Amino acid sequence: MTEDELDISPWCSGPLIDEASGPLFYFGLRWSMAEEASAYAAELASSMDLVCFDVSMDKLRSRSSGIG
Incomplete structure (x- = not known):
């Protein structure tokens, strides 16, 4: 993520695909x-x-x- 994206993105890190592991996506x-x-x-x-x-x-x- 670029610094510009960090200012507007809700995500803490990127790319998000790196957070996928098996059947889970964190x-x-x-x-x-x-x-x-x-x-x-x-x-x-x-x-x-x-x-x-x-x-x-x-x-x-x-x-x-919104909440299960």
Whole structure:
């Protein structure tokens, strides 16, 4: 990630594909954008019949309510 991307990106590191391991994909979020990015990740995961676990909430997130 370039320094310009770090200012606007919700991700802590990149490229995100480096965070994939087997059936899991782990990505860190910047605190200032964590809620919005986590909700988006839950919606995207749900649209692909996947699940999204938010480590900071210790819960599965769902598309409809934001929290599973």
